[in-house]
Amino acid sequence: MVVDDHPMWREGVARDLTERGFEVVATAGDAASAVRIAKAVRPNVVLMDLNLGELSGVDATLMITGELPETRVLVLSASGEHDDVLQAVKAGASGYLVKSASAEELVEAVNRTAAGDAVFTAGLAGLVLGEYRRMAAAPDDAEDKPQLTERETEVLRLVAKGLTARQIANRLVISHRTVENHVQSTLRKLQLHNRVELARYAIEHGLDSEPEAER
Amino acid sequence: MPAEPAVPGTKVIDDPVAPLWRGVVALRIVTFLFAAGAVIVQQDEYERAWLAWTVLGAMAVWSAVTSRLYSTDKGRKHWIVIVDLLLTCGLMSLSPLILSDKQLLEWNTPLITTIWASVAAVAAGVVGGKRWGFTGGLVVGLSTYLSKGQMSVDLMRDITLLAGAGLVVGMAATTARLSAVRLAQALRTEAATAERERLARSIHDSVLQVLARVRKRGLEVGGEAAELAQMAGEQEVALRALVAAAPTESTVDGEVDLRPGLQLLATPKVQVSTPATQVMMKSGVATELTSLVREALSNVDKHAGSEARAWVLLEDLGDEVVLSVRDDGPGIPDGRIADAEAEGRMGIAQSIRGRVASLGGTLELQTGPGEGTEWEVRVFRKGALT
Numbered sequence: 197m198v199v200d201d202h203p204m205w206r207e208g209v210a211r212d213l214t215e216r217g218f219e220v221v222a223t224a225g226d227a228a229s230a231v232r233i234a235k236a237v238r239p240n241v242v243l244m245d246l247n248l249g250e251l252s253g254v255d256a257t258l259m260i261t262g263e264l265p266e267t268r269v270l271v272l273s274a275s276g277e278h279d280d281v282l283q284a285v286k287a288g289a290s291g292y293l294v295k296s297a298s299a300e301e302l303v304e305a306v307n308r309t310a311a312g313d314a315v316f317t318a319g320l321a322g323l324v325l326g327e328y329r330r331m332a333a334a335p336d337d338a339e340d341k342p343q344l345t346e347r348e349t350e351v352l353r354l355v356a357k358g359l360t361a362r363q364i365a366n367r368l369v370i371s372h373r374t375v376e377n378h379v380q381s382t383l384r385k386l387q388l389h390n391r392v393e394l395a396r397y398a399i400e401h402g403l404d405s406e407p408e409a410e411r
Numbered sequence: 412m413p414a415e416p417a418v419p420g421t422k423v424i425d426d427p428v429a430p431l432w433r434g435v436v437a438l439r440i441v442t443f444l445f446a447a448g449a450v451i452v453q454q455d456e457y458e459r460a461w462l463a464w465t466v467l468g469a470m471a472v473w474s475a476v477t478s479r480l481y482s483t484d485k486g487r488k489h490w491i492v493i494v495d496l497l498l499t500c501g502l503m504s505l506s507p508l509i510l511s512d513k514q515l516l517e518w519n520t521p522l523i524t525t526i527w528a529s530v531a532a533v534a535a536g537v538v539g540g541k542r543w544g545f546t547g548g549l550v551v552g553l554s555t556y557l558s559k560g561q562m563s564v565d566l567m568r569d570i571t572l573l574a575g576a577g578l579v580v581g582m583a584a585t586t587a588r589l590s591a592v593r594l595a596q597a598l599r600t601e602a603a604t605a606e607r608e609r610l611a612r613s614i615h616d617s618v619l620q621v622l623a624r625v626r627k628r629g630l631e632v633g634g635e636a637a638e639l640a641q642m643a644g645e646q647e648v649a650l651r652a653l654v655a656a657a658p659t660e661s662t663v664d665g666e667v668d669l670r671p672g673l674q675l676l677a678t679p680k681v682q683v684s685t686p687a688t689q690v691m692m693k694s695g696v697a698t699e700l701t702s703l704v705r706e707a708l709s710n711v712d713k714h715a716g717s718e719a720r721a722w723v724l725l726e727d728l729g730d731e732v733v734l735s736v737r738d739d740g741p742g743i744p745d746g747r748i749a750d751a752e753a754e755g756r757m758g759i760a761q762s763i764r765g766r767v768a769s770l771g772g773t774l775e776l777q778t779g780p781g782e783g784t785e786w787e788v789r790v791f792r793k794g795a796l797t
Contacts (some may be wrong), residue, residue, distance in 0.1 A: 202620050208628070247615055274619040279687045295623040296647055298630060319684045323536050325671070326686020331728050343755060356684045357737045357785065359723030 197222045197239035199230040199256065200272070201248050205295070209243060209272070212299050218306065227251035231259045239267055241309050244289065245275045246280050254283045261288030262391075270309040272302075282323045285383060286390040291315025314380045321356035324382055325349070331389075340392065342385040351378040416542030423709055426484060427591030428584045431537045435530060436478045443474045444526040449525050456513045456520070466502050466509065466523050473498055474527075481534065491537045491787060492531070496547055498525060499531040500554035507558060519565060532573050544581030548574035611654040619654075622647035644679050652677040666691040669732070672701035673725055685725040690732060695788060696770055700734060703766050707736040707786050715740020715784065730792050737785040 198213070200206040221237045224230035227248045234242060241384060242260060246253035256268045271284045274295040281292050286385045290390040291314050305315045328344050344352065347368075354364045361379075365372045426432070450467050454460045464671060477495055480486025506522040514520035522528070527553025532551045536544020552570030559566060623641045652674050669690040675681040692700070704723055711721045719740035725735040763786070767774040772790035 204624060205620055208624060229759045247612070252557070274615060276625050282687045296626050296644060298627065316678045318724070322684025322724055323687050323727075326688060329687050329727060329729070330686065353724070353726075353735075356722070357735055358682060358720065358739065359737075 197237065197242045199224045199227075199242060199248070199253065199407050200245040201225050201244070204330075205245070209302070212302065213306065216299070216303050218303075224250060227253060227256035228370050230256045231263075234260045234267060235263060236303050241306055242267060242269045243272045243306070244269050244284070246271060246284055252267060252280070254280060254287050257284050258287035259279075263385075268309045270315060272307060278323075281320060282303075282327055283321065285324065286386055288387050288390075290380075290383065292317060292320045312375055312380075314353050316379055317360045318356050324386065325352050325356055327386065328382075335376070340389070342389040343405070344382060344385075348378050348382050351375055352382055355379065416731065426487065427587045428537055431580065431584055431587065432481045432487060435534050435537055437442050438533060439458065439474050439478055439481075439530045441526070442530055443470060445537075446523070446525045447469060449521055450523070453520060454515070456511060456514055457509050458514075459509050460506065462521055463509045466505055469502060470524065470527060477534075486499075487538060489538055489543075489561075492534045492543075492547075495534055496550055497532045499528050499551065503554050503558050504527055507560065515559065516561070519563075522555065528555070529573055529576065532577040533580050535578070537584045538575040540583065540585040541578050541581035544577030544579070544584075545574050546577070548572075548577030614654050616772070619647060619651060622650070626777040648677055648679050653685075667694045667697045669697045669700060669725065673695060673723060676701075676705060676708060680719070681721045681723065683723045685724075686727055688727075690725060690727045690796060692732065692790075692792075699766055699770055699790070700732075700790065703763060703788065704734060704736055706762055711736075711738040711740060711784070719783075722729075732792065734788045734790075734792050735785060737783060741781045742784075 198206050198210045200209065200223075202223070206223050206225065210223055211280040213220055221239050222233045224233050225248075229265065230242070230244070230248070231344060242257075244253045244257055248256065253271065253273075257271070261269055262266055271281060271289045271292040272295055273281060273284075273292065290311055290312075291305060293302065294317070297305070308315050320347055328342070330347075331341050332343065334341075350368065351364055354367065359367070359377045361372055363400075364375045368375075447467060450463050452462060457463050473495075477486075477491075480491055495682040502604070503522055506524070509523050510520055528551050529548075532544065532547035535547025549570070552566075552573045555569060555573075556562060556566055560730040581681070626640045626644040626647060629636040629638075629643065632640075669692045670685045673683050673685060708721055708723070711719055713749060715721075716739045719738045721738040724733075725738075726735075764774060765786050767790075770790050772788055775787040775789075778784040
């Protein structure tokens with residue numbers, strides 16, 4: 197499923213994927229219909245643009261991954277790797293790709309996302325690394341802050357320095373699979389923490405009763 | 412206050428000291444009533460009562476004139492305040508002619524201008540700040556002394572109060588003007604930021620999307636289209652970096668965000684990774700680090716081959732900042748850097764090492780044939796370049 201507010205991109209990406217043997221089950225041009233359609237068609241992978249207008253791709257990602265645990269979201273964004281990308285990843289996206297990536301890179305990323313792997317660019321690794329450090333440095337609620345293990349930090353730094361999973365495996369003398377697991381685990385901890393935080397916020401502000409309540 | 416806006420097309424914000432001017436006008440009216448009361452009470456004892464009434468009339472006219480002048484921007488001028496001071500002192504100096512010697516020397520009767528005279532000193536403070544206020548107070552005080560003809564404890568007290576009041580009002584006026592300037596500055600920055608965000612959004616929604624698409628399709632089509640695609644790609648990355656890089660604003664203590672400068676170094680072959688939050692550094696250190704990275708990247712360009720890619724990673728560890736520059740080129744053979752250093756050539760050796768040393772940081776270099784090159788610079792936040 198392809199979500200993008202730009203028709204040219206939506207059609208282009210859908211065509212690229214269809215040409216390479218993927219089945220594009222649906223497309224959507226805004227966040228609200230993306231969530232609605234995703235719930236109906238239950239795609240394996242959602243390619244999500246972040247700039248969708250009123251409701252952002254981050255909101256859509258949060259809702260889709262929250263309701264459809266089997267569906268994975270791959271963020272495809274033209275903007276720089278900044279706060280919105282980090283927010284999307286915290287909201288449950290399992291990877292990120294710049295829009296200018298080649299068709300081959302896109303195919304590989306979709307395949308990896310479908311297989312449950314995280315798609316990490318060096319830029320995203322830098323953001324995630326920064327986020328863990330920001331949380332570690334923040335003085336508030338120290339108890340349940342997610343932390344990286346030493347190995348995870350090491351792996352993430354190497355990803356941020358542009359090494360491929362294979363190069364990292366060689367350098368650290370661990371298996372390729374282990375590298376993937378470390379990377380995924382850094383994401384999962386961040387997402388879990390984010391959900392807990394959101395739930396706590398919702399309970400504190402009395403927003404937890406009716407998820408459909410907002411008009 | 413400048414009557415013309417400094418930037419054409421903008422509006423002059425209301426005079427920040429306008430409330431103080433209104434205070435001056437109110438003070439002038441109240442003190443005039445006081446002076447009038449004093450004349451009524453004292454008139455029987457005066458040497459020349461007719462002159463007292465004449466001076467009071469002049470004070471009434473001048474009070475009306477200045478009340479009008481000080482109520483508009485046009486009248487709030489230094490020279491008008493000077494005229495005010497001189498006129499006040501002049502009227503005051505007629506006191507020896509009005510008051511009898513007994514009143515003047517023994518009974519301690521107020522001079523004809525009484526506390527009405529203090530208003531000119533206060534106005535001086537409002538128009539020119541603390542120096543003007545202090546000086547205005549002294550001038551009025553001195554004139555009081557000259558009119559009385561002798562010094563006394565009471566007179567000392569009056570002079571001190573006059574100079575002090577002028578000083579304090581002057582400080583208040585300066586503070587009000589400064590905060591108005593700061594507020595205007597903050598509003599400008601906010602407007603610029605909002606405009607920038609609007610631009611970034613629209614660039615993102617249109618130009619970037621098209622460039623990315625052109626690049627992608629062009630590469631797929633190949634041939635001449637691929638060349639165009641490459642150019643589009645370069646512009647796309649440059650534009651994205653520009654849009655992403657927030658304007659570098661320094662804080663009050665001279666710190667800047669290190670990220671924007673680094674993000675501008677991104678090209679299709681250079682990936683710059685930073686945290687999502689600001690990385691504040693002293694602006695001198697930030698500039699040094701940025702140009703250091705630029706140097707390292709141009710070194711990659713020169714020595715690692717045109718196909719080499721590079722990654723820049725910025726990490727903020729709280730008390731130190733780590734900058735890594737890695738390339739996937741052939742690496743620097745053992746001893747090459749040492750050779751270059753021995754030959755006294757500039758380039759990496761002196762430039763990078765020297766710069767890191769002067770920042771009080773450490774430099775680690777990892778390289779080897781076929782392994783690419785990796786520089787890791789660590790700079791401590793405290794005790795860094797001052």
